[in-house]
Structure formats: C-alpha cells, structure tokens
Amino acid sequence: MSDMPAQGGPHFAFFQNSECEFFPCHKTDRPEDFNCLFCYCPLYALGEKCGGNYKYVGGGIKDCSDCLVPHKRENYAYITGRFAEVAELAKKKD
Numbered sequence: 001m002s003d004m005p006a007q008g009g010p011h012f013a014f015f016q017n018s019e020c021e022f023f024p025c026h027k028t029d030r031p032e033d034f035n036c037l038f039c040y041c042p043l044y045a046l047g048e049k050c051g052g053n054y055k056y057v058g059g060g061i062k063d064c065s066d067c068l069v070p071h072k073r074e075n076y077a078y079i080t081g082r083f084a085e086v087a088e089l090a091k092k093k094d
Helices: 044-049 073-080 083-090
Strands: 055-057 061-063
Touching: 044 083
Parallel strands: none
Antiparallel strands: 055 061
16 A cells, blocks of 8 residues: 555655645636645745745735635645745845
8 A cells, every 4th residue: 555645645745634724725627636734825925936826916916816826736745945045135234
C-alpha cells in the first residue's frame, strides 16, 4: 500500500476541511481537489509577484477571490518554493 494520496504527492501537501462553513471559499469545478492547507495565502505579501490571479481594488488591497493558486492540490511545491521570498520581506532592516 502506498503512502501517497490518490492524486499523488505526500499526504502533508493536501488538507481539506469540507466541514468549514466557507468551503470552498473560491469558486471551483473540482471541490474534491480543493486544498485548504494554505487557507490564507502565504504569497499575498509578494504583491504583484505572487503569481496568482488577483486584481487590486480601492486602497491598494489585493482581491484574490478569483485565485486558486494556493488551493490547487498540485501547487504545494510552488507555494513552499516561494517561502524564501516571503521570509526576505519579513527580515528586519537596519
């Protein structure tokens, strides 16, 4: 028996909370593959460099309601591969 989930990849790379009152929080044709692991996108802070489908609304706020990048089962490596960029933003600047 394999330790891989049905869609491939490690189990820790996919989590779904179908009992959440907001599930799915974005419109999708594949709710069975909706990944809740990155409920709040860690790439939001990258602004225009996040790689997602967003638009800016009043006050420079990003509207990510049409973005599924953090919620696609296959995007775990993409999200975690960008953590160094997010960490750079968090560094204390002297």
